[in-house]
Amino acid sequence: MEVFLGDGIFNSDGEIWKRQRKTASFEFSSKKLRDFSTVVFRGHALQLGQIVSHSADTREPIEMQDLFSRLTLDSICKVGFGVELGVLAPSLPDNPFAIAFDNVNVIVTMRFSDPFWKLKRLLNVGDEASLKKSAKVIDEFIYRVIHSRRSEIQDSRAFQNSDQLKPDLLSRFIELGENPANQMNEKTLRDIVLNFIIAGRDTTAATLSWFIYMMALHPDIAERVFEELKQFEQSLELGSLKNSIVADQQSFNESLEKFAELLNHETLASLTYLHATLTETLRLYPAVPLVIVINVYTK
């Protein structure tokens, strides 16, 4: 997995893993990152809501799995390194980084069941040739982003404007890496950020896909989820969701936007039935069903 995960949190052990784990858990509990990721996920969820409401209006079928993958990729890239990839735009565009990312993910995983992958790599043929090209696309993209975040941080220091500092994870790690005790070169930063994208993207997209599937199979449960959302909204003295069901598409989107404004880290905690349906979905369809533990410390 080295070509993809490098020395990131998933692919390392001992001190390297420990350092990343410690920094990551500290960063993820910071209010700045939490608030930023709430706003980012909420914004992209609204974009998705508009695509879904358009489809309901025109009766055109949509592929929810693909849409959720686009939603989570756009969201995690924004939180991870401050880039708006835009694969969830209404035209559902292709993006070279997104294509390369998926390609590398599939090919490195297939290595586990392909006894000839090393030979293919040696001869630079087939999947391994394709992997090499895609890995280059990913690296060029990420290193470009790292350089631009670095210069933004330097500029904001030069102009003493700390408000301009981006709240994304990469910017936070660049700043931390400037402390000689932390020692982070470009490759380390690349590995850290890429591992977070891998960790958060497919897991979240797969869980949301199963959740929608569960709601489709169990309309009575979907109705109870909807009831909870309506009550939640009423408790905050807004009635947009209740009135939006029969509305035209534009008013539906407007009420969706109003509703979304109510959602943040704190208010979401009161949606216990929704939480229960999501955790039950995870129990039935776990996004990471198997964690292989190899004891590297045995002598």
Ligand code: HEM
């Ligand atoms: C439905 C969503 C998710 C599921 C089911 C899930 C599940 C898991 C599981 C089972 C592990 C392995 C834990 C272990 O080895 O003990 C893991 C590790 C990890 N997850 Fe998630 N995850 C999800 C979402 C996310 C998100 C959104 C992020 C952050 C962007 C994230 C970041 C990580 C990281 C960094 C690790 C590695 C921790 C370490 O090795 O120390 N995950 N996840």
